[in-house]
Amino acid sequence: MTGLSICYFTLLSGLGTKVLARQPTQYTENQQITNVRDLQDVRPTDWAYSALQNLIERYGFPQGYEDGTFRGDRSLSRYEFAAALNALLTKVELDRRSFPQEDFETLSRLQRDFASELETIASKIDRLDKRVSVLEDEQFSTTTKLSGQVIFATTAAFRDDKAIPAGESTEDSEEIDNNFTFSNRIRLFLNTSFTGQDLLRVRLLAxxxxxxxxxxxxxxxxxxxxNDTDNQLEVDQLFYQFPVADEIEITLLSVGTIFDVVDVANPLLGSDATGSPFLFGVRSPIYRENIGGTGAGISYDISSQFNLSAVYLAEDAASPEDGSGLFDGEFTALGQFTWKPTDSGQIALAYSRSYNAVDINAGGQNTNAPFGDSSDSISADSFGFITNWQINSQIFLGGWAGWVRAVAQDLEDKPTAEILYYAATFAVTDFAKEGDLTGVVFGQPPKLIENEFAGIEDPDPALNLELFYRFPASDRISVTPGFLVIFNPEHNDSNDTIYMGTVRTTFSF
Structure with a gap:
């Protein structure tokens, strides 16, 4: 027996059922079968079976299954039997004086009869040892896993003129830029865990x-x-999540978003790499009032059905100047209560309070600046309802609705503006091929429904209709053609309907 065999079968004896679970007789590509006997299992009536069993029971060596036996009159493959024999031989070499001569003779005979199987096992151990050495020498990190996504996209918009907000003259409109484009996005994820339950994430973007x-x-x-960084690499996500109890998880965000902490309740469409290719359909606008910042969040699982989450993000936390910093500048604080009455459905109620962070970025220009350039101090209260239900194994229905009340704190009489949005989502999985996804989103992007500040309004509701189909070209490559129609863009029926098409190809590694 080699020292490597001794170490390996000491490990085998601790693994118990994992090692000696009943498997069909297997032989390596280098092992030759020279005798019909090699194709047979070791049966309970064979002398070798009873000889090894008696030796194991006599010396109290717990090899075999969890109960230390071969489980009654069950045949063993020759490979299984050789593993048990080799483990016993290891014990003999470690403690020779406790074995009488007649037992050594029995072991010697067993060793001769099963020489080819023992040699095969030793060869496998040697190859395993070499592979472990290579992994130890070349592994990226013992605590960090590297993964990534690469997106290639071809996109074009179709119609005559660019959309303009209500109140602006159509004479000033320009022709839409309708050239086909080819663009890319790269993300690299460095996920590190120090305890097995925490997560330090660094995400690089170009x-x-x-x-x-x-x-x-x-x-x-x-x-x-x-994301346009001119293909220059930058850190666009940096946070640390860790549990403080079985039900409570804390997230410290240096560079993060609201949806790094809060469940957006849109499991199929909610990924920008594999879900909806259009911004409005990927998640409710309430999660976009502050698209990135610095702060902290907490998630508390009250039970298997109820969760409370909260997150605070400051836009310019690194600056010590007046009107910035962690608590003296633009911020968003959001709380959400999520109820999962069944495994197939969830309902979320969200509320956020923000300051100078009304830039929802999925609606019209007026919703991002309801008071034009006249106010530099805008507070907002937002309320959102989000839901998603799995109707059967393939069909999912969901949607959201939200209402925002913004106040210009620095203007006379503190005028208010109210914003409304809603959407319904429909998704089907495994429609034409296992792993595919068909998605439909229909709704109204954020729209001013009332504004006390004169001159800025959205008179005509815009409607968003998007359709896409994600085709899994392989386990790690998906192709998603998508089509978008915007009726009355910018909530202005003087604008032409805009059509957009894109083909997103996502590579995951």
Whole structure:
């Protein structure tokens, strides 16, 4: 027996059933079968079976299954039997003086009869040891896992003129930029765990997917995965999550978003890499009032059905200047109560309080600036209802509705503006192929429904209709063609309907 065999079968004896679970007789590609006997199992009536069993029971060596036996009159494969024999031989070498001569003779005979199987086991151990050495020498990290996503997208918008907000002259409108584009986005995830329950995430981003509002005149046409860093790498996510109890998890965000903490209740469409390719359909706008910042969050599982979550984010926390910092500048604080009455459905109620963070970025220009350039101090209260239900194994229905009340704190009489949005979502999985996803989103992007500040209004409701189909080309590659129609863009029926198409290809590794 080699020292490596001794170490390995000492491990085998501790693994118990994992090692000696009943498997069909197996042989390696280098092992030759030279005798019909090699194709047979070791039966309870064979002398070798009873000899080894007696030795094991005599010396109290707990090899075999959990009860220390071969489980009655059950045949063993020759490979199984050799594993048990080798483990016993290891014990003999470690403690020779406790074994009488006749037992050594029995072991010697067993060793001769099963020499080829023992040699095969030793060869497998040697190869395993080499592979472990390579992994130890070349592994990226013992605590950190690297994964990534690469997106290629071809996109184009179609119609005559760019959208303009209500109240502006159509004579000033420009032709829509309708050239086909080809763009990319790269994300690298470095996920580190120090305890097995915590998570330190560093996400690196590079891309050139542009915000298409400049091409179409409206944020309603934005892609869910747009990020334009001119393909320069930057850190766009950095947070640390850790439990303080079985039901409570804390998240410290240096660079993060609301939905790093809070469940957006849109499990199929809610990923910008594999879900909806358009911004409005990926999640409720209430989670976008502050798209990124610094702060902290908490998630508390009251029970298996109820969860409370809260998050606070400051936009310019790193600056010590007046009107900035962690608590003296633009911020958003959101709380959410989620109820999962069944495994197939959930309902979420969300409330947020924000300051100078009304930039929802999925609606019209007026909803992002309801008081124009006249106010530099806007507070807002937002209320959201989000739900998603699995109707059967393939069909999911969901949607959201939200209402925002913004107040210009620095204007006379503190005028208010109210914003409303809603959407219904429909998703079907495994429709044409296992792993595919068909999605439909229909709703109204954020719209001013009342404004006490004169001159800014959204008279005509815009409607968003998007359809997409995610096709799994392989386990790690998906292709998603998507089509978007915006009726009355910018909530202005003087604007032409805008059509957009995109084909997003996502590579995951």
């Amino acid at each position: 891309g050139n997917v542009q915000n298409l509002s400049s091409a179409t005149g409206t944020n309603m046409t934005r892609l869910s995965f747009d």
